[in-house]
Amino acid sequence: MNKRENIAANIDRPLVIMYLLLMAMGWANIYSAAYDPEHANLFDRTKEYGAQSVWICVSLVLGAGILLIKGDFIKDLAYPIYGFVLLLLLLVLLVGREVNGAKAWFGVGGFGIQPAEFSKFATALALTKYLSGLKTLTEMRSRVIAGILILLPVALIMLQPDTGTALVSGAFVLVLYREGLSGNILLIAIMAAILAVLSLIMKENTYTIPFTGKEVGGQYFLMFLIAVFAVVAFFFVRNFVLKRMRKRIYGFILLALLGSTAFIGSVDYAVSKMPAHQQVRIRVLLGLEYDPRGYGYNVEQSKTAIGSGGFAGKGYLEGTFTKYKYVPMQSTDFIFCTVGEEWGFLGTTFVVLMFGALILRCIQISDRQRSRFTRIYAYCVASIFFLHLMINVGMAIGLAPVIGIPLPFFSYGGSSLIGFTVLLGILVRLDAERLSQLR
DSSP states (O other): OOTTTOHHHHSOHHHHHHHHHHHHHHHHHHHHHTOOGGGOOTTOTTSHHHHHHHHHHHHHHHHHHHTTSOHHHHHHTHHHHHHHHHHHHHHHHHHOEEETTEEEEEEETTEEEOGGGGHHHHHHHHHHHHHHTOSOSOSHHHHHHHHHHHHHHHHHHHTTTOHHHHHGGGHHHHHHHHTTOOHHHHHHHHHHHHHHHHHHHHTTSEEEOTTTOOEEEHHHHHHHHHHHHHHHHHHHHHHHSOHHHHHHHHHHHHHHHHHHHHHHHHHHHHHHTSOHHHHHHHHHHTTSOOOTTTTTHHHHHHHHHHHHTTTTOSOTTOOHHHHTTOSTTTTTTTHHHHHHHHHHHHHHHHHHHHHHHHHHHHHHHHHTOSOHHHHHHHHHHHHHHHHHHHHHHHHHTTSSOOOOOOOTTTSSOHHHHHHHHHHHHHHHHHHHTTTTOOO
């Protein structure tokens, strides 16, 4: 058997080693976060670390099984897998089990399965399948279809509701950009985010419009500033831009003015429709409200725990915040604070660098592909891990709202672990065929 056909010889060992190391580190930290001296056995299934051991075994078997499947078969299954996961997302709304206000789980014996976690690799496969068949992403029809593939599972997940998992789909925007989506769209998205934050912050105050003495709410004052900017832009174009280009630019300025004004007006309405706890979390994040004993409690405790770890940490199983359960959801959403308290700055830096290495490796794998399908899929994987890392770590240190996004391989949960294992397993398998792939 030559090297081209020897799949085992072509498996990317650095990626597999990083996966195994991160999973082992995650299991160790779950053990610490949920440690009970009366149930110290690592495999005690009455505790979270024991249950996680079961999911680790399932994930390893599943990952090994994926490596036995041919890449062409995976490609052919892209749309069926996507359709099946959409069906699961529909079914969970009808017969699912409600946990923490979200109807997002199927009860399987003593375990729970969250199909939203599977939507990540399912959407990645379907989007990759579609994009790999296109020559460019410049046509509006192509963009709309790609958008529908991304937003269909998002809509179903929001009905549960599970805002955090739905927001992860924003990672696919990076993939679209990589495949030729105009940078102007990313710029518009960034500007919209800035306007949304300004609107929410300025809403709390009143401002005086210059030369009129009239006081208005912050959102109306922001609209006024945008209108002034549009007028200045209009006169600049009229005096300094070629006549043949003016009409088009005028249209753009008018569209930007109307769009910005409508967007600012809709931000407050959209926030008002969110659950009350999410509204408070946004206000706390923006500094509009101080609630250390209420909705801000988790973040305050998490930041204190991480800060108490200092440079080198307190030592494994020696963290007081961890040991006495001062941080809620410490084995799931806030597992990063366990790392910070027990391993300190050195430990958190090492974990972030490990994830950075994993993401960079996925990008390197993408860049060496002959197959467009594998190249795009690798970028999907890298983008998903990147967004999870940024938001979860951001939550733990108070730079992102608490929206329930797990830290891959670290946060307790079988659905999450299986989802990320499948996501990486498919990439490893596809990459192993890189010498024989032609498209």
